[in-house]
Amino acid sequence: MAVIKVNQADFENEVLKADKPVLVDFNADWCGPCKMLGPVLEEISEQRDDVKIVSVNVDDNRELAEKYDIYSIPCIVVIKNGEEVNRHVGLIPKSAVEALIK
Amino acid sequence: MYDIIIVGAGPAGMTAAVYAKRAGKSVLVLEASGYGGQIIKAAEIRNYPTEKNISGVEFATKLYEQAEALGAEFRFEKVIGIEDKGSEKLVTTVADTYTAGAVIVATGSDSRKLGIADEDKLVGRGVSYCATCDGSFFRGKNVAVAGGGSTAVDDALYLSQLAEKVYLIYRTPKLSEEGAKEKLAEHENIVLMPECGITSLNADKKLESITVKHKDGTEENLDVSGLFVAVGRVPENQNFAKLIDLNEKGYAVSGENCHTATPGIFVAGDNRVKELRQLVTAAADGAVAATEAVKYLRTL
Known part of the structure; x- marks a missing residue:
């Protein structure tokens, strides 16, 4: 499954009501480290079906960024049953991303 | 091998x-x-x-x-x-x-980190080391910049366009860059705080304020959502x-x-x-x- 782009409107359905853990990647077009993280997340999403990976553009979805207190990107927030269970700020390799989902 | x-x-x-x-x-x-x-x-x-x-x-x-x-x-x-x-x-x-x-x-x-308690924990929750990367998340908020070098001055100038108020906090009596004070003075929302040190970061889930100690030993709380560390x-x-x-x-x-x-x-x-x-x-x-x-x- 590929990384899905989500926005304020479909966040509840795609993330909060999801039937498996969701890794939310908060990013922006102008953010270099975010661009490097993108392919890593794409690779994980292709390999695993026990986790859903979604991408939120913080410029287009300011309310979401504010709701989740995003002050630096890339920021990965792991959400399970609608609740945040883990987060990481900054570029990390694939193994470290996978450790967040464990 | x-x-x-x-x-x-x-x-x-x-x-x-x-x-x-x-x-x-x-x-x-x-x-x-x-x-x-x-x-x-x-x-x-x-x-x-x-x-x-x-x-x-x-x-x-x-x-x-x-x-x-x-x-x-x-x-x-x-x-x-x-x-x-x-x-x-x-x-x-x-x-x-x-x-x-x-x-x-x-x-x-x-x-370089400031070396204050909770600094690492608050990265991405108010503490940042890159004003141009993270500044846009602090639109309309109060922020502080720690450092007296040219990067700190540039950060303060950059952030003054976004933030409500910018405190520039440095240990030395003077900024190291020639003409920096004049450049900063053109921006009404930049407050210079020479001979000050940051003694604590006050946060619940995110940064709420910082405590600053003046040369004479008095302490002051500044309500800021962001602290940009530019100390080299x-x-x-x-x-x-x-x-x-x-x-x-x-x-x-x-x-x-x-x-x-x-x-x-x-x-x-x-x-x-x-x-x-x-x-x-x-x-x-x-x-x-x-x-x-x-x-x-x-x-x-």
Whole structure:
């Protein structure tokens, strides 16, 4: 499954009501480290079906960024049953991303 | 066993990989986060020969693809130590140990921290080391900048366009940059706080305020959502201090030949003592270090 782009409107359905853990990647077009993280997340999403990976553009979805207190990107927030269970700020390799989902 | 292990996949390390591969050597590049290093935070590069204007990500990706196409192997594991066994060097990462005839340390530098309690915990929750990266999250809020150098001044000027109020906090009586005070005075929302130190970060889930101590010992609470730390950079040589001579600031002492105190271990890029830290000088170091490593391997 590929990384899905989500926005304020479909966040509840795609993330909060999801039937498996969701890794939310908060990013922006102008953010270099975010661009490097993108392919890593794409690779994980292709390999695993026990986790859903979604991408939120913080410029287009300011309310979401504010709701989740995003002050630096890339920021990965792991959400399970609608609740945040883990987060990481900054570029990390694939193994470290996978450790967040464990 | 590899011919050459390169620690760090920034411009210096990846250029070293290109040179080492072109010399016919087997190469492993070890990197703690992602390839590119600091340069990926640059929106535009306008001073690299042949490139009129290229983004840091695009530059890093081109160099990565070049090194990979030549056959350099990349692994994304943080290196925690190097052991010198003479003709063999053992490089230990968080995941494994690798062996090589020669090692090039191209680890670059990282932002210096203030060293206050909870600073690490609040990164991404109010504490930042990059105003241009994170400033836009603080629109209309109060922020502080820690530091009295030119980066701190630039950060304050940049943030003054976004934030409601910007406190510039520094330990010295004066800012180090000539004319900085005048430049800052043009912005009504910048408050200068000389001879002050930050003593605590006050947060619940995110930064709410900071406590600042004045020269006379009085303390003051400033309500800020963001603290931008601009107190310089630290070379990432700490894990290799036994094998590489470091100067008082932690930079690897080495001449233009990129040699270190240990035969077979070389340094390249921003973590080395040098006059000018630029993309082109990092790349030049990579070329020199790889060539010297290849020469060294011939002596084994």
